[in-house]
Amino acid sequence: MALKRGALVILPNLIGEAAVKENLPDAVEKEVASLDGLIAESETAGRRFLGHFIKDRAAQVPIAVFTKKTKDEDIDFYLEPIQKGEKWGLVSDAGLPCIADPGSKLVMRARKVGVKVKALPGPSSIMLSLQLSGLSGQHFTFHGYLPKEHPPLIKKIREMEKTMKATGATQIMIEAPYRNGSLLNLLLENLADDTLLSVMWDLTLPSEGGMTESVATWKKLAKPQLDKRPSVFLIGKE
The missing domain is CATH 3.30.950.10 (Tetrapyrrole methylase, C-terminal domain)
Structure with a gap:
């Protein structure tokens, strides 16, 4: 069952050009289908990820780019729609977000301000x-x-x-x-x-x-x- 509204969902990505069905759990598709937006390291990588699951509307989902260059004082901007009740995903260019990845700063801030966080398993x-x-x-x-x-x-x-x-x-x-x-x-x-x-x-x-x-x-x-x-x-x- 997909997570309720108002949450940050940490989503696994493929490692290289591997097959989606063989490497990512079915739960990823269910969560992606109910997202209001996606936080990714680049818009190109984010659109590619969405295209694996919701190809027909991958171009319509809002994407916010979050990188190692994102300033700490700007992190709250990414959490504003979630605090208003929306569900956003967090994805890395490859593998698991927050592991050798800047997403950990976003998750830490989300926890401090009371945003619900969920992580799905995947390849590392x-x-x-x-x-x-x-x-x-x-x-x-x-x-x-x-x-x-x-x-x-x-x-x-x-x-x-x-x-x-x-x-x-x-x-x-x-x-x-x-x-x-x-x-x-x-x-x-x-x-x-x-x-x-x-x-x-x-x-x-x-x-x-x-x-x-x-x-x-x-x-x-x-x-x-x-x-x-x-x-x-x-x-x-x-």
Whole structure:
């Protein structure tokens, strides 16, 4: 049953050009059909998402663009129609909103002002990668995007490995697809040979793949071509 009026609904999106029926629960279609508006990272991505479910009126649904550049003082603007009784959805460009995504600021504010919030389950490249890696899912830390400049990036890699060895917690990170190859090389150059490195790419797509091997083994194998392919990197131990 669709949520009552006056609510913010956190909606899952596809990871890449995957099949909707195979990757998103039926409840998403029901919720989208009853939305008064959608909050998205871009209007193009928002219209594409709506088109999966309400193609005949996807162009008529109001879309409010919310990004990491949205100022804190502007957040209440997005909640005004919800506080007046409307139901709006929150969607990310891919996967789950609020995970490596600016939507968390909106949800926090919604809770503070008493707006009802609901989240629907869906695909997460981070969780799928952790499941597929074989590394510890009991304790883990997600670091998001790492520093772009090499000196702080190398420092961060070594800090994550030190933490992993001390606590056993799997360390998870992502990178812009066009820099995946560079990150893989830096990980192999700076991690200890006995550290386990897992890389998962193109999750939920026909081209999905992944490897979990020691750094020493990685250095002996042909490296996968990761540039321009959404990937998740994990380091851990047995």
